[in-house]
Amino acid sequence: MQNPPANTPKIDNIDDGDLPAGGDLVIETGASPSAPRPTPRVEALVATATAYANAASSENTRDAYAKDWRHFTAWCRREGFEPMPPSSQVIGLYIGACAAGxxxxxxxALSVATIERRLSGLAWNFTQRGTPMDRSDRHIATVLAGIRRKHAKPPRQKExxxxxxxxxxxxxxxxxxxxxxxxxxxxxxxxxxxRRSEIVGLDVARDDHLDGNHxxxxxxxxxxxxxGVLLTLRGKTGWRQVEVGRGASDQTCPLAAVERWIRFGRIARGPLFRRIFKDNKTxxxxxxxxxxxxxxxxQTALAAGVRSDLPxxxxAGLFAGHSLRAGLASSAEIEERYVQKQLGHASAEMTRKYQRRRDRFRTNLTKASGL
Known part of the structure; x- marks a missing residue:
């Protein structure tokens, strides 16, 4: 197999430090010091490829993966291990230490969910450095199975x-x-x-820069x-459109609420939802x-007395941004396929996970069995 040319672009092989600011990838030409400097055309191609590589995952995801790498490499330094190349034995020891505290x-001690997220972050980082991690290796898989069995808690979904x-x-x-x-x-x-990121990510009008990185x-x-309001959203798998129809009452109509906010907030372009200063005017x-x-x-769920039957x-721990998404799935008395489309789910099974209370006890197998 022939070696690639000296000026072929490659992912920067960072040792045990961070990815660059924001967890972004860096694609460099890989030329040796004695090789000729890449042409402006090649540099432009590298910049384009870097932008597309960074667009493959959100900034929040890259930031999280960068933090995972920092945590792992700091632990390796304290314990006297080398973080590179990936060692299944070392990674097994690392997740064991995370679970024990x-x-x-x-x-x-870290939760099972956090440890699994850390493993995903490590796998991504190792792959970017050209040395993939074997997560199925027994030194990792067996330790993780033991952590799950000993420390896993039943899932607690938001209300x-x-x-x-x-x-x-x-x-x-x-x-x-x-x-x-x-x-x-x-x-x-x-x-x-x-999702809460989709809500705040909305602009009041189409931005031609959305297709790029600006x-x-x-x-x-x-x-x-x-x-109603037509939302055009960019997700992990591409673009989708969501229709939000007019409500039965102006007091609870999403269309009316958005129109009032735009009019009194004088929002003509850019982000739809913005911070308001303490004077409540700016x-x-x-x-x-x-x-x-x-x-x-x-705050509003607690103030309104939602689930006041509980202490x-x-x-206080029941409500979050996902409560809105789960609420629609649980409230809408309509065919499941329409709910699935609105939420952008690829499968009906995922949609059912969001339907917290809609079908509870609706199908009564006790009575159906004659009891």
Missing amino acids: DQKRNTP AVLGEDIKAMVDTLGHDLRGLRDRAILLLGFAGGL SDGRGWIEIFPGQ IDVERLSDKHVARLVK EEER
């Missing part, structure tokens, strides 16, 4: 907020700028079955007066953080 260093819950939640909001914005967030997020947006809205030009959606859902300390 370290009392001397006051480091808590779904249903249609009546959303009505009560928006009633807790004021009618100032902040209230108008947050009301639009809740109603649009619920009716669209949106925008942090994830889609845009198109208003059809009197009918609107920032920057996009709102997706963490605001999680805080908003939690206050338990209720």
Whole structure:
């Protein structure tokens, strides 16, 4: 097999440090010091390939993977191991240490989900460095199986907020700028079955830069007066469109709420949902953080008394941004295929995982069996 030419682009082989800022990949020409400098055309091709490589995963994902790599390499340095090339034995010891924690260093034990995420981050990092990790090796797989068996806890899903819950939640909001914005967030997020990142990633109009790397947006809205809002969203597998129709009442209509926010917020271009300064009059030009959606859902659900049958300390951990998405799936009395399409799921099985309470006890096998 012939060796590639000296100026063939390749992924930068970073040792045990971080990926560059933001966890971005770096594609370099790989030329030796004595080789001629790449032509401007080759450098342009490298820049284009780098941009596409970074577009393969979100910035948040790359940041998380960069943190996973930092955690692993720091542990290797403390324990006297070399992080490269990947050693199944060392990785097995690492995940065992993560599960056990370290009392001397006051480091808590990590959850099974976090350890699995760390493994995914390591696998990605090793692959980018040209030395793939064998996750199925017994030194990794057997230790992970033991961790799951000993430490895994039953999944705790976020509570779904249903249609009546959303009505009560928006009633807790004021009618100032902040209230108008947050009301639009809740109603649009619920009716669209949106993720919190999709909500804050919306622009008020189509941005021609969305197809490139100059925008942090994830889609845009198109208003059809009197009918609804059409959302065009960019996801992991491509673009999809979500129709959010007009509601029965102006007080709880997503279309009306979005139109009011745009009019009074004077949003003409750029991000749809933005930060509002303390004077409650000045609107920032920057996009709102997706963490605001999680805080908003939690605060309004608690204020509205959703699941007031539970103790206050338990209720506080039940609600988050995903409560909106699960709420639509659980509330909509419509054929499952329409819910699946709205949520952008590839399978009906995934949609059913979001339907928290809709079908509970609807099919009664006890009575069907004659009892």
